[in-house]
Amino acid sequence: MLSAYVEVSPVKFAKMQGNGNDFIILDNREEKLSQGKIQTIAIKLCRRRLSIGADGLIVLDAPTNSHSSFSMQLLNRDGSESPFSGNAARCAARFAYEKKFAGKQMTFDTKGGVIKAQVEPPLVTLELGKLDTSKIVLDKTFNYMDESLPINYMHLGWPQSSPHCVVFLEKNDWRPMESLAPFARAIQKNKELFPDGVNVNFLKILDHYAIEVYTYERGVDEFTLSCGSGSVAAAIAAWINGWCDSPVEVYNPGGTNTIIVEPTCNENLLAVKLRGKTALVAEGTVFPEAL
16 A cells, blocks of 8 residues: 555755754755755645655755855745755755855855855855845835734845844733734735745844844744844844844744844945855655655
């Protein structure tokens, strides 16, 4: 009976997490799985309890630029593709370093652009390039049910970068994270503001160098323990509004990301770096029954 439904060969994998944002990693440089097969594998493997379980699937492949060590593709657990994730990119860089196909300092390709990374295990620092603050929308409000909260929203300045909405909460707002989910889903479903969906980041200012952030992620459809690009978006929103200075410690439920913001000679452009921990969790083979 087993042979009746086993149609796929076993797949080698690694499991990593960046501050609780967990990913399955497939090294496709030799496997050469098709895009359709990768999407199917992402949906199957990311199922919690039924398979390995993860927030997303990272696929590493040959570089598309001559100066890069590899290319990275990220699929959410619903099979949709995400152009960039700060936590996923840090995990990819750490994996490449540990597997010795990239050095401590590396450049790699993502759908959101070329990223530079420096690996100092367990920490990885990403240079995210220049963020154009002129495109950030400030001083808006969003109404849901009987509540109105201030929001900012932005793309993070990289080609095809994921959209982010930052929702401001009072420091003494102690409601549980899960109770904010309906508000986040209402924002995501607003096609007039966010036709492609959006990552929703709830932000509390703790002090001038520290903020707390909960992120409800597009493509995951729930709160994750950490979101690297969400940490960046929240830190930039706090920085632009004059509520914090760089470096900003961003406390997520799964750990802390550090965002370094540096002005440039162009008043609209900010140089941004993201630093945070990564962890190697497991390595092995997925049996066909999990696929």
